[in-house]
Amino acid sequence: MDALESIRPTSARRWRTPPLLPRLLGVALVVAAWQTLSSTGVIDAQELASPGTAVATGLALVRSGVLPQAAWISLLRVLAGMAIGSLAGGGLGLLCGLSRAGEELLDAPLQMLRTLPFAGLVPLFIIWFGIGEMPKVALIAFAVAFPIYLNVYAGIRSAEAGLVEAARTLGITGSGLVRHVLLPSALPQALVGLRYSLGVAWLALVFAEQINASTGIGHLMTDARELLQTDVIVVCLCAYALLGLLSDLTVRALERSLLTWRPAYTGA
Amino acid sequence: MVAAIELLPETRRRDVAARVRDLRRSFGARAVIDGLDLDIDAGEFVALIGASGAGKSTLLRVLAGLDAEIEGDVTVAASRAVVFQAPRLLPWKRVWRNVVLGLPGRPDRRRAAAALAEVGLEERADAWPRTLSGGEAQRAALARALVREPRLLLLDEPFAALDALTRLHAQDLVASLWRDHAPAVLLVTHDVDEAIALADCVLLMRRGVIAEKVRIDLPRPRGAADGRFVALRAQLLGWLGVTRAAEGGR
Numbered sequence: 162m163d164a165l166e167s168i169r170p171t172s173a174r175r176w177r178t179p180p181l182l183p184r185l186l187g188v189a190l191v192v193a194a195w196q197t198l199s200s201t202g203v204i205d206a207q208e209l210a211s212p213g214t215a216v217a218t219g220l221a222l223v224r225s226g227v228l229p230q231a232a233w234i235s236l237l238r239v240l241a242g243m244a245i246g247s248l249a250g251g252g253l254g255l256l257c258g259l260s261r262a263g264e265e266l267l268d269a270p271l272q273m274l275r276t277l278p279f280a281g282l283v284p285l286f287i288i289w290f291g292i293g294e295m296p297k298v299a300l301i302a303f304a305v306a307f308p309i310y311l312n313v314y315a316g317i318r319s320a321e322a323g324l325v326e327a328a329r330t331l332g333i334t335g336s337g338l339v340r341h342v343l344l345p346s347a348l349p350q351a352l353v354g355l356r357y358s359l360g361v362a363w364l365a366l367v368f369a370e371q372i373n374a375s376t377g378i379g380h381l382m383t384d385a386r387e388l389l390q391t392d393v394i395v396v397c398l399c400a401y402a403l404l405g406l407l408s409d410l411t412v413r414a415l416e417r418s419l420l421t422w423r424p425a426y427t428g429a
Numbered sequence: 430m431v432a433a434i435e436l437l438p439e440t441r442r443r444d445v446a447a448r449v450r451d452l453r454r455s456f457g458a459r460a461v462i463d464g465l466d467l468d469i470d471a472g473e474f475v476a477l478i479g480a481s482g483a484g485k486s487t488l489l490r491v492l493a494g495l496d497a498e499i500e501g502d503v504t505v506a507a508s509r510a511v512v513f514q515a516p517r518l519l520p521w522k523r524v525w526r527n528v529v530l531g532l533p534g535r536p537d538r539r540r541a542a543a544a545l546a547e548v549g550l551e552e553r554a555d556a557w558p559r560t561l562s563g564g565e566a567q568r569a570a571l572a573r574a575l576v577r578e579p580r581l582l583l584l585d586e587p588f589a590a591l592d593a594l595t596r597l598h599a600q601d602l603v604a605s606l607w608r609d610h611a612p613a614v615l616l617v618t619h620d621v622d623e624a625i626a627l628a629d630c631v632l633l634m635r636r637g638v639i640a641e642k643v644r645i646d647l648p649r650p651r652g653a654a655d656g657r658f659v660a661l662r663a664q665l666l667g668w669l670g671v672t673r674a675a676e677g678g679r
Contacts, residue, residue, distance in 0.1 A: 327517035330493055330510065331531030331573070341530065345521040422521045422557045 210392035218392040232400055235377040239362045242301025250306035254313025279304040280368045297369035304365035305358040312354025316347030356412045363405045444471035446581040446613030452501035461487050463637030474614045476624035479634035485617045489585050509581040510574035514589050516566035518558035525554040528573045544576035564595035582612040621665045626651050633668045641668050
């Protein structure tokens with residue numbers, strides 16, 4: 162009988178534990194260990210603040226309005242950079258995806274630019290744009306443009322030839338083809354690009370705010386470094402992480418609402 | 430239903446839905462279509478059979494206007510519609526929007542609903558195409574073709590991917606839609622029984638030309654048990670090089 166196997170219903174196969182609990186348990190263990198090491202003096206408060214201190218500092222910074230103010234400014238920088246970068250990347254992706262002439266003209270230089278490490282552009286951007294908001298937004302825009310470009314371009318080129326052909330037999334050509342067939346079929350891939358570029362945007366923000374920022378989370382961190390306030394640094398890192406997480410959740414919600422037509426594999 | 434043809438007035442009978450003279454289509458050095466002539470009258474149901482790679486689908490694509498790298502004269506009805514082997518519905522548009530896609534003006538829900546009702550799919554109007562079964566999706570593709578009221582309907586093995594039972598239902602549906610709307614039909618198929626059951630005329634494509642032609646004037650609906658049906662099947666299978674004529678068409 163051992164050549165037979167029974168198919169167990171999914172309801173029996175699934176873990177019955179509440180999904181949030183085990184995950185939080187892992188986090189709690191790490192934090193507890195950290196707190197213990199700090200309290201016993203193994204970790205020097207000068208090098209890394211204890212979680213307790215960090216939470217207290219964080220609450221104080223929120224209450225005084227310093228952290229929300231800084232986070233708001235950082236968020237605005239990311240949004241501005243994302244807007245400019247995705248417009249540029251999306252536009253170029255459309256151009257290269259839709260037109261072979263555009264591809265031949267633009268793709269090679271864009272691929273070359275793409276290999277530049279954006280963090281290395283900081284000195285150049287300071288010379289070009291000074292030390293105001295401009296170089297920060299420009300750096301984010303530059304970093305964001307390429308993932309968007311690549312994914313929009315690839316998305317358009319992955320449109321099914323059969324659907325394009327069927328649309329043509331229905332009399333759909335030119336802009337109609339772009340609107341009804343090419344753009345919707347590029348959308349899933351473009352959203353992958355958006356998600357990836359949001360991650361890159363926060364990374365670029367960290368680099369951008371290390372240079373001469375007088376506002377924003379990066380500024381808070383620079384000040385904290387001067388004063389060896391490791392608790393503030395920990396709070397700022399957490400703020401970056403939370404903002405990054407928040408933007409990822411936003412894109413996921415966007416994906417769910419825009420891709421309802423796609424019954425996709427949701428994971429085992 | 431021989432009467433369906435005879436009911437058409439003589440003048441319309443002589444209208445052509447497609448006229449092809451000395452058509453050539455080469456892929457590299459290989460001429461897939463090589464000096465082909467073809468006439469399809471208005472309202473005529475033509476089935477095109479032939480071995481794989483004989484150029485049937487290439488010919489259909491030329492008539493559809495999807496392949497213009499050709500030599501020769503091709504005249505086809507301006508209003509034509511295609512149903513492919515795969516339904517080719519846009520997955521991001523609900524079924525009813527797929528049906529009226531490409532029609533002039535705003536998407537007309539009532540028109541879509543009427544066409545979907547004809548293929549028995551009105552209750553799936555708001556479904557996403559990927560949630561349809563194979564037979565449902567192919568019926569939606571038929572509705573999408575018929576809502577355009579084409580004078581020439583091109584069917585490229587539309588039932589090949591369906592299971593046997595669904596295929597029989599789909600064939601009946603095509604027969605009744607053809608009776609009601611009277612478009613000329615070119616049906617490319619591998620299924621000899623299907624060709625005999627549906628068509629006025631069966632053509633065999635071989636070596637890039639129409640090599641054989643037989644008119645089928647059996648009364649409709651045509652049963653496969655009919656003696657003349659069996660004889661025709663043997664003849665068509667003979668064209669295709671299958672000598673075990675007693676066996677089925679597939």
